[in-house]
Amino acid sequence: MRAAVLHAFGQVPQWEEFPQPVPRDGEELIEVTAAPLNNIDRVRADGSHYSVRSGEYASGGLPAVPGVVGAGRLPGGQRVLFGSRCGTMAQYSVASEQATFPIPGGLDDAVAAAAWNPGLSAWLAFGWRCPLQPGQTVLILGATGVTGKLAVQAARHFGAGRVVAAGRNQQVLEMLSGLGADAVIQLGQPAGAVAAAFNAEGGEHGYDLVVDYLWGRPTEILLGAIDRGDAHLGSERVRLLQAGEMAGSSISLPGSVLRSAGLEVLGLGTGTMPPPDVIRRMLAELLDLLASGKLHIDIERVQLSAVGEMWTRDQQGRRPVFIP
Numbered sequence: 614m615r616a617a618v619l620h621a622f623g624q625v626p627q628w629e630e631f632p633q634p635v636p637r638d639g640e641e642l643i644e645v646t647a648a649p650l651n652n653i654d655r656v657r658a659d660g661s662h663y664s665v666r667s668g669e670y671a672s673g674g675l676p677a678v679p680g681v682v683g684a685g686r687l688p689g690g691q692r693v694l695f696g697s698r699c700g701t702m703a704q705y706s707v708a709s710e711q712a713t714f715p716i717p718g719g720l721d722d723a724v725a726a727a728a729w730n731p732g733l734s735a736w737l738a739f740g741w742r743c744p745l746q747p748g749q750t751v752l753i754l755g756a757t758g759v760t761g762k763l764a765v766q767a768a769r770h771f772g773a774g775r776v777v778a779a780g781r782n783q784q785v786l787e788m789l790s791g792l793g794a795d796a797v798i799q800l801g802q803p804a805g806a807v808a809a810a811f812n813a814e815g816g817e818h819g820y821d822l823v824v825d826y827l828w829g830r831p832t833e834i835l836l837g838a839i840d841r842g843d844a845h846l847g848s849e850r851v852r853l854l855q856a857g858e859m860a861g862s863s864i865s866l867p868g869s870v871l872r873s874a875g876l877e878v879l880g881l882g883t884g885t886m887p888p889p890d891v892i893r894r895m896l897a898e899l900l901d902l903l904a905s906g907k908l909h910i911d912i913e914r915v916q917l918s919a920v921g922e923m924w925t926r927d928q929q930g931r932r933p934v935f936i937p
């Protein structure tokens with residue numbers, strides 16, 4: 614079969630011949646119809662994601678086929694989303710029954726495949742990891758990305774009272790009110806202006822939940838802004854959900870902000886997933902909303918043979934989806 618093949622960490626995958634995977638007991642062969650290029654695929658391929666210490670890259674070694682999720686056809690013709698130990702950026706893959714999810718009628722394979730990783734992350738953020746109380750104030754750091762845009766919509770879906778969206782790309786920022794943001798913050802401004810905007814847009818009450826796809830400097834500016842530095846009666850809670858690291862892999866965390874601002878830090882990622890029934894329920898809800906047009910994601914269909922050109926391109930808020 615033809616596939617995107619990664620030969621060494623840090624290299625760009627190449628479109629070439631690769632042995633077709635053979636299903637093990639309990640697995641089915643899947644004819645792949647769509648395989649999105651998510652950021653997790655990039656950081657796994659450069660060797661920096663924690664998940665490469667286990668899984669197929671560690672056990673099977675390289676060369677290997679990238680791609681953690683995809684859409685395809687089972688031998689009986691059913692359309693499914695699937696996750697695979699063998700990678701998804703290929704003409705064929707394999708998946709166990711537990712790792713396949715039906716695609717609702719009327720929903721395009723490429724759209725469903727594109728939405729799984731970023732959409733489920735957004736759904737799990739508000740619906741499971743940091744359950745949102747109706748009316749709460751939410752800040753999304755990195756709201757201009759594919760995942761951030763879905764998080765804006767998820768915050769609305771789960772009943773946020775106020776949604777503040779922060780990012781750099783002005784064109785995308787301007788679209789976010791149409792997805793449910795009440796206010797946007799331009800992160801390209803000088804740090805002082807960004808800090809002032811964080812305080813102004815959070816209002817007197819401040820943020821109940823920050824979903825953070827950036828980390829690094831923008832997060833440090835936020836923490837400086839919410840550090841009250843004064844005695845404060847009445848307990849307040851700011852949950853900071855660490856979900857991505859586009860602006861840096863670490864931050865400097867002043868102890869005072871934990872004490873003065875009621876900051877609580879949690880993480881969400883492949884190492885902090887809920888039980889399978891929660892994933893199935895959330896994914897089904899997400900796919901139904903997509904199928905009924907109530908949830909929006911921008912995608913760009915690309916032939917898988919162009920994997921090398923697409924691999925390092927800035928996505929500008931759109932998710933590339935490879936068609937084998």
Ligand SMILES: NC(=O)c1ccc[n+]([C@@H]2O[C@H](COP(=O)([O-])OP(=O)(O)OC[C@H]3O[C@@H](n4cnc5c(N)ncnc54)[C@H](OP(=O)(O)O)[C@@H]3O)[C@@H](O)[C@H]2O)c1
Pocket residue numbers: 652653730731734755756757758759760761780781782783785800826827831855856857858859860861881882883928929930931
């Ligand atoms: N934990 C999870 O479950 C989960 C799931 C999905 C994604 N993620 C992670 O979330 C992050 C974003 O994913 P995505 O799908 O939204 O990616 P994306 O569509 O490629 O968007 C990238 C985002 O990062 C911003 N960005 C990049 N470099 C930046 C910098 N130096 N300073 C400030 N902003 C910067 C971009 O801002 P502009 O476009 O405005 O410049 C854009 O908002 C990634 O780290 C990804 O791995 C985590």
